Amino acid sequence: MEAYKRWVRRNKEYVHSLESLANGMTWLLPERFSESEIVPEAVTSILGIVTAVNDHIIETTPSQGHPKPQEPSSFPYSLFLTLMKDVETLVEVMAQHFYGDDGKWNFMAVTEATKVLARLALLRNSGYKMLLQGGESINDGKDPNDTNQPQARGRLLQQGRNGNFTPEGRALSAMSRFGENARMINNSTGFHMVVPHNINNPAIIQLPESDIKRPTLLSFLSDKGLPGGLMLMGEIMFIARPLLYVLLIRKYGPRSWLPWFISLTIDLMGMSSSTMLLTRHFDRKLHLSDSEKDELRRRKLLLALYLMRDPCFGKYTRQRLESTEKMLEPVPVVGFLAAKLIELLVGAQTRYTYMSGS
Incomplete structure (x- = not known):
């Protein structure tokens, strides 16, 4: 395993390219979106698990003799949530195959409940910081591009300290992360690095982030006041919404x-609570990093998935797609590509996990 870790860390660009190619080719497997989709989806899930493990290895690459801490907790919640995303579609396909369209919602509820518990634990262990990419990316609370920070200055003085890349999502599962960059740079380090006055001195003082005392809920609310309460309320709504949505569909x-309406209402309320933090009045009390502002934009874009969810899709969106297909059909090449894209969208829409936005 250690030899494999060293190989992955030395060839991370090659590994990312190979993973992207393999994930893309899974959409060419036969029987996609058919009744016998278990085997193709199992292949896709295995590739996703391998990708997540490889990214985890790269993210924990030791630097200058010091290991990079993964998260502010002993359990790798971010890796766990990524693995859950990789297997949830396989769970849905198998549940639908063996238990039918109605029975699968019990398994979807268990899956969403597991993710809710993991995200709540991660929210607590991170000191009640905003979850990035649903908890799959670690929020260090810093602006990676801010060169005024000691940590950023320390990175500029060190060669070979590259950012970590999140895996490229598969073609249509990326719709569940609508607005997410295919390969975002996540410069999450676990050290507060202080650059000495004499830059010729290679010594760098590092304080492990795990030694920093995490605030309790009461201390967080007491310190951050109303802005902290609004942020926390928005996060809890964002975390709990998918589970409530599945339970309502099940009933x-x-x-x-x-x-559909209750889920949209919760998302809008949570979004309003979080976007209030961008006002100047609240920003003085609770400063949002660039990555957190990007996360709020990503969540706004996720609202577009409501157009792809039933009953809105069946009553309105599908008709618009079909009319667009007929309009573009006479156009050479464009008509063919549009027809294939719409066919893929219609097939993906049948999967809850592709359109859940969770």
């Missing part, structure tokens, strides 16, 4: 408007 069915 009322996917064709009912009630789960």
